[in-house]
Amino acid sequence: MKIELAALGIGDGIWEVVATTRSREGVFNAAPIGLKCIGRDLSVSLFHPSKTLKNTLETGRIGVNILHDPLVFVEAATGDLDTSYFTKFENFPVIRDAEVWIIFEAELLEKGDAYRFDLSPLASKRFFNVPHPVNRGFNAVIEALILATRYLVVAESERKDLLSDIEHYERIVRKCGGDRDKEAMRTLRKHLKTLQS
């Protein structure tokens, strides 16, 4: 099966999604993960230990759910997501109110600090015309921008900390952002230089 990634709002970069998996015994699980996209290649890196890793190894399947409910992200990351959030497609869990879900076959490529899986789509459903997968790069640009607008306002003694916080966000943009995020960050960096000179 082929999916049109661009139509799902997925370009190059790392997208924060909620992964759904199923254990061998049939217990559903959800957890936030980063979906990495380079060209047409999609992959995830799963750290040990997690139920997501265990289940993916057991079934060779992983669901990717694009959604914007912060509570789902927090509950899925910090404990067991309530069963009312799940629905099933051919007995595999997906998130009921996701904008998009895609069920992938996951092939283990590398076993290091993280287990890296290559993903091939098996089934997908789209419920919104304009999906917005979460990207830390975009969020980081916004956070850095907020800090940059404070640069001239804060006391001089606070500027060093502010710049170091911006650098933190800059690293996230380099790691996860798409081309527009990187360009935006470069523009912001130039602006900051003019403020500093």
Ligand SMILES: Cc1cc2nc3c(=O)[nH]c(=O)nc-3n(C[C@H](O)[C@H](O)[C@H](O)COP(=O)(O)O)c2cc1C
């Ligand atoms: C935004 C976000 C992205 C994450 N990305 C990953 C990831 O790519 N790989 C991973 O192993 N853990 C990732 N995590 C951490 C897992 O969600 C976390 O370890 C979770 O508790 C695992 O839950 P589980 O045991 O139910 O699978 C991420 C967490 C957040 C909040």
